[in-house]
Amino acid sequence: MCASLFSYVNKHLHAMDFDLVSMCASLFHVNKHLHAMDFDLVSMCASLFSYVNKHLHAIDFDLVSMCASLFTNVNKHLHAMDFDLVSMCASLFSYVNKHLHAMDFDLV
Known part of the structure; x- marks a missing residue:
């Protein structure tokens, strides 16, 4: 799961300026503590990145910063x-919307 998420991110981001190993470790840390929840962080992230990329193909959006912020917030x-998933997601969507203020676009 982790490998496929970061493979997807790598494919869409040519200039990586975050530490992939640290982010991968962070994701495993989350999964370890959320194993009993009916929730797949990797699928959620992959869906979010897919949605963002589909709608933001023409704007200057910093996906690397968003990704780094997500995992910083998780840690x-x-x-x-x-761990409060709702708060984390709200923070992420707030971050994304802040950077999309010029578009008529509601990520949530």
Whole structure:
């Protein structure tokens, strides 16, 4: 799952300026602690990236920063084993919408 997500990201981002190994480790950390939830973080991320790429093909959108922010936010919320998926998703969508303020586009 992790490999396919980052393979997808690599395919669409030619100039990578984030640490793939750290992000991969972060994703496994999330899955370890959320194993009992009916929720697949990798699928959610892949769907989000696919949706964003489909609708943003012509604008200057920093997907690398968004991706890095997602995993930074995950690590911060997992520090105390009190992970709030809704808050994390809301933060991500807020970040994306902030960078899309010039478009008539609602990611959520």
